[in-house]
Amino acid sequence: MSSVVNEELGLKIDYDENVINQLTEIALKHYPNEIGGFILGKYAEENKKAIIIECVVATNYKNSPISFKHKVDYETKEFFVRKFNEDNLHYIGEWHTHPDSNSRYSSTDFNALQRVANNNTSNIENPILLILGFSKKGLNDYSFYVIEKNKISKYG
Numbered sequence: 557m558s559s560v561v562n563e564e565l566g567l568k569i570d571y572d573e574n575v576i577n578q579l580t581e582i583a584l585k586h587y588p589n590e591i592g593g594f595i596l597g598k599y600a601e602e603n604k605k606a607i608i609i610e611c612v613v614a615t616n617y618k619n620s621p622i623s624f625k626h627k628v629d630y631e632t633k634e635f636f637v638r639k640f641n642e643d644n645l646h647y648i649g650e651w652h653t654h655p656d657s658n659s660r661y662s663s664t665d666f667n668a669l670q671r672v673a674n675n676n677t678s679n680i681e682n683p684i685l686l687i688l689g690f691s692k693k694g695l696n697d698y699s700f701y702v703i704e705k706n707k708i709s710k711y712g
């Protein structure tokens with residue numbers, strides 16, 4: 557298990573490197589386009605710690621080499637409900653890839669995450685954003701971000 561911490565907010569993420577490897581494979585499969593989806597996991601330590609259990613690819617999306625947009629449709633919501641009921645997994649955020657680039661967030665990414673944070677149905681105050689920068693040769697880097705009070709900050 558690896559972990560990253562956001563000292564300022566006192567938030568922590570635990571994750572398995574295997575998840576990153578799996579996402580890199582998915583990223584390469586969709587090259588040169590971006591791809592992404594949802595992060596499912598659990599909370600601990602009074603919601604100060606998020607534990608990533610699995611990442612899934614969105615089913616309803618539009619993408620290009622410089623964009624990724626998904627829609628949370630009825631089926632996706634049903635999927636979340638099922639995951640919660642059967643495995644006690646929460647929706648904890650979003651992930652997507654940056655082909656031929658790094659894991660720095662764009663203004664589009666910021667706006668999208670802000671919408672998630674302000675969406676009452678998503679029910680989470682601090683959604684996680686995971687971005688993977690990669691090229692045809694493999695992973696360049698990856699970063700975790702969190703949004704808090706309309707400000708985005710990175711986990712170190």
Ligand SMILES: [Zn+2]
Nearest residue numbers: 652661662665
């Ligand atoms: Zn992005």
